[in-house]
Amino acid sequence: xxxxxxxxxxxxxxxxxxxxxxxxxYETYLALRAPRTRDAYLRDLKLLVALxxxxxxxxxxxxxxxxxxAVLHGRGLSGRTLARVLSGWRxxxxxxxxxxxxxxxNPCGDLRAPKSVRRLPASLSPDEAVQLVAIxxxxxxxxxxxxxxxxxxxxxxxxSELAGLDIAAVDSTAGDVRVLGKGAKERIVPVGAxxxxxxxxWLDARxxxxxxxxxxxxxxxxxxxxxxxAIEQRLAAWAIKRGLTQHVHPHMLRHSFASHxxxxxxxxxxxxxxxxxxxISSTQVYTHLDFQHLAKIYDQAHPRAKKxxx
Numbered sequence: 001x002x003x004x005x006x007x008x009x010x011x012x013x014x015x016x017x018x019x020x021x022x023x024x025x026y027e028t029y030l031a032l033r034a035p036r037t038r039d040a041y042l043r044d045l046k047l048l049v050a051l052x053x054x055x056x057x058x059x060x061x062x063x064x065x066x067x068x069x070a071v072l073h074g075r076g077l078s079g080r081t082l083a084r085v086l087s088g089w090r091x092x093x094x095x096x097x098x099x100x101x102x103x104x105x106n107p108c109g110d111l112r113a114p115k116s117v118r119r120l121p122a123s124l125s126p127d128e129a130v131q132l133v134a135i136x137x138x139x140x141x142x143x144x145x146x147x148x149x150x151x152x153x154x155x156x157x158x159x160s161e162l163a164g165l166d167i168a169a170v171d172s173t174a175g176d177v178r179v180l181g182k183g184a185k186e187r188i189v190p191v192g193a194x195x196x197x198x199x200x201x202w203l204d205a206r207x208x209x210x211x212x213x214x215x216x217x218x219x220x221x222x223x224x225x226x227x228x229x230a231i232e233q234r235l236a237a238w239a240i241k242r243g244l245t246q247h248v249h250p251h252m253l254r255h256s257f258a259s260h261x262x263x264x265x266x267x268x269x270x271x272x273x274x275x276x277x278x279x280i281s282s283t284q285v286y287t288h289l290d291f292q293h294l295a296k297i298y299d300q301a302h303p304r305a306k307k308x309x310x
Contacts, residue, residue: 019057023049026095044088047072057092058100062107065089073114082113122246123256129153132242133194140205141221145234147195147202148218148226151177152250154195156257156275158182159250163228165217167203172196181276189274 026045030038051068052060069082077085090108097103124132133153135146152162161179169178175196176188191199209223216225232249239248254275262271 019049019052022057022096022099025099026092029095040084041088041091044085045092047085048089048092058096058103060107062110065107065111069111069113079114086111086113122252123259124244124248124252126260128244129253129256129260132239132244132248135238135242140208143198143202143205144218144226145238147198148231149235149238149253150195150198151191152253153257154192155179155189156254156261157189158254158276159228159231162218162250163226163231166215167217168215170199170217172200179276185276187273187276 023045027042030041033041048057048060048068051071055064069086072082072085073079086108090106093103093106093108097106133146133149135142135149137143148162151157155177157165157177157179158181161181164180165177170191171177175193176190178186178188180186206219209219209221211219212223213219213225218226218231220226220230228250235248235250235253239246258271258275261274262268265271
């Protein structure tokens with residue numbers, strides 16, 4: 001914690017006295033915060049001290065702070081990292097505003113970090129997905145895991161949705177599952193024949209468990225509802241066992257589902273409904289669609305799309 005003040009002291013000729021006192025107060029104030037938060041805020045403030053040079057921190061105007069962000073961005077810091085840095089700066093200036101009457105407003109208040117490029121989640125190929133879910137072992141836990149993975153890939157469910165499923169949510173006659181998604185929004189998603197078959201086998205094996213959570217579809221060895229963390233661990237372990245070379249997590253199965261359905265159908269709106277997305281822009285990210293592809297669909301489908309695109 002003393003590192004920032006030591007840096008200020010070692011730079012005494014160049015650093016205004018008010019900064020040295022303020023930084024010492026701030027370090028004392030941060031001592032009450034969680035260690036990770038405290039360390040992150042101090043790292044962010046070191047950047048600001050270095051960028052400020054001879055300028056007193058409480059005298060830095062908003063345009064100058066904006067230029068500092070541009071400098072850090074030019075050094076290769078991502079938008080996400082800069083957002084965290086900016087959060088640290090805001091916290092410091094909130095502290096300073098309370099102690100310096102001349103500092104009327106937080107100069108970081110209206111600043112925004114540049115947006116990061118949205119990274120697409122990795123997906124499996126159709127062959128890899130089949131290789132993963134086609135577990136042929138017969139012990140009860142293996143039967144459970146096959147049913148779990150088949151359902152995840154068949155219906156594109158979120159991890160929380162998988163863990164929260166009850167037996168009553170699956171309608172084997174209709175071939176669908178009723179899911180409670182984000183924002184407590186309910187949707188009905190089709191379930192493929194292999195997943196339905198795997199679920200039927202698992203439900204027979206489930207009866208042999210010492211059941212403590214009677215409604216839960218997927219149970220742990222102890223008979224309680226399987227947790228999201230346990231699902232992640234089982235999926236990662238089975239991916240290795242099934243010969244896949246990359247780390248596999250539940251979100252990857254969801255993304256693979258969306259990508260494969262879209263590749264086969266080309267129906268973006270249907271995939272949006274299946275995934276339970278409120279906005280089609282979210283589906284666009286999941287399914288590797290770029291703007292040009294969406295524009296092409298628009299030009300072909302909308303009756304008033306007159307503009308010809310290259």
